[in-house]
Amino acid sequence: MKKMVIFSGAGMSAESGINTFRDSKGLWEQYRIEDVATPEAWAKNPELVQRFYNARRKNILEAQPNAAHQLIANLEDNFDVHIITQNIDDLHERAGSSKVIHLHGNIRLAKTSGPNCQYTTEFYPIEGTELDLNKHFCKAGYPLRPHVVWFGEAVPAYTVAQDCIQDADILVVIGTSLQVYPVAGLIHEIPPECAAYYIDPKADQQYLPAQFHKISQTATEGMKTLLSLFDPKV
Ligand SMILES: NC(=O)c1ccc[n+]([C@@H]2O[C@H](COP(=O)([O-])OP(=O)(O)OC[C@H]3O[C@@H](n4cnc5c(N)ncnc54)[C@H](O)[C@@H]3O)[C@@H](O)[C@H]2O)c1
Structure with a gap:
C-alpha cells in the first residue's frame, strides 16, 4: 500500500x-x-x-466530522494513511482515522x-x-x-511528523494557510518523487514548490476532486 x-x-x-x-x-x-x-x-x-x-x-x-473528514477516513481501505494535523479538535479520530499526529495538541486532554x-x-x-x-x-x-501548543511554545510532535512525512508517496495538504511556523515548514520535507496536492479555497494565492498540484476548493469539494484524479488502488 x-x-x-x-x-x-x-x-x-x-x-x-x-x-x-x-x-x-x-x-x-x-x-x-x-x-x-x-x-x-x-x-x-x-x-x-x-x-x-x-x-x-x-x-x-x-460539532460533527464533515464529509471531508469521512472521505479521508475511508482512504484507509486503499492507502496507508497518516494524518498530521494542526487542529486541536478530534474530528479526524471521530470520523474513523486511526493514525493521527496532533502537532498543536488535543483540546480533549489537559x-x-x-x-x-x-x-x-x-x-x-x-x-x-x-x-x-x-x-x-x-x-x-x-x-x-x-x-x-500556544504561540511561542515548542512543538514536541514536530520530529515525529517530520519522520512521518519524509517517506510519503502522496501528500495532501488541506485547509491551512501555511502561515504558522515551524509546522508549515513540514511541506518541504517530502521526497522529490512524492505526489503533492494542496486543497484550499485560496490555493491559487499560495506560493508553493512546483511539485504541488493546487485544488482551489473547500475541503469536501477538494477531496472529491482529488479522488477523481487517481484510482484509489494505485
Ligand atoms: N479546528 C481547530 O482545531 C482550530 C481552529 C482554529 C484555529 N486552530 C489553530 O490555529 C492555527 C491556524 O493555522 P491554520 O493554517 O490551520 O489555519 P488558518 O486559520 O491560518 O487558515 C485556515 C485556512 O483554511 C482555509 N479554509 C477556509 N474555509 C475552508 C474550507 N471550507 N475548506 C478548506 N479550507 C478552508 C482558508 O483559506 C485558510 O487558508 C492552527 O495551528 C490550529 O492549531 C485550530
Whole structure:
C-alpha cells in the first residue's frame, strides 16, 4: 500500500462549524490570539484563557466530522494513511482515522501548567467541557491547562511528523494557510518523487514548490476532486 500523508489545518473543520482564525482577520472567536493563546496570556489572565478553551471544547464536542473528514477516513481501505494535523479538535479520530499526529495538541486532554509543561508527556482526559483552575490539578499540584501548543511554545510532535512525512508517496495538504511556523515548514520535507496536492479555497494565492498540484476548493469539494484524479488502488 502506498503511504499517504494528510496535513490538515483549521479549514479542514470549517464545514463542521469550527471557525478558522485567518478568515476572521487574525481573531479567533473574536479574541486576539495574544490574549488567549500564548504563555504570557496564561500568566496574565489564566481565567480568561481557561474560559476561552472551555468554550472551544464545548463547540468542538457539539460539532460533527464533515464529509471531508469521512472521505479521508475511508482512504484507509486503499492507502496507508497518516494524518498530521494542526487542529486541536478530534474530528479526524471521530470520523474513523486511526493514525493521527496532533502537532498543536488535543483540546480533549489537559496537562500540567507547572515548569516544563511544554514538554510533558503526561496527559489527563477531560470529562465533559470544563477545566476549572480551582478544581483540577496535576499530580504535582499545579492547575491543569489545556493540552494545546500556544504561540511561542515548542512543538514536541514536530520530529515525529517530520519522520512521518519524509517517506510519503502522496501528500495532501488541506485547509491551512501555511502561515504558522515551524509546522508549515513540514511541506518541504517530502521526497522529490512524492505526489503533492494542496486543497484550499485560496490555493491559487499560495506560493508553493512546483511539485504541488493546487485544488482551489473547500475541503469536501477538494477531496472529491482529488479522488477523481487517481484510482484509489494505485
Ligand atoms: N479546528 C481547530 O482545531 C482550530 C481552529 C482554529 C484555529 N486552530 C489553530 O490555529 C492555527 C491556524 O493555522 P491554520 O493554517 O490551520 O489555519 P488558518 O486559520 O491560518 O487558515 C485556515 C485556512 O483554511 C482555509 N479554509 C477556509 N474555509 C475552508 C474550507 N471550507 N475548506 C478548506 N479550507 C478552508 C482558508 O483559506 C485558510 O487558508 C492552527 O495551528 C490550529 O492549531 C485550530
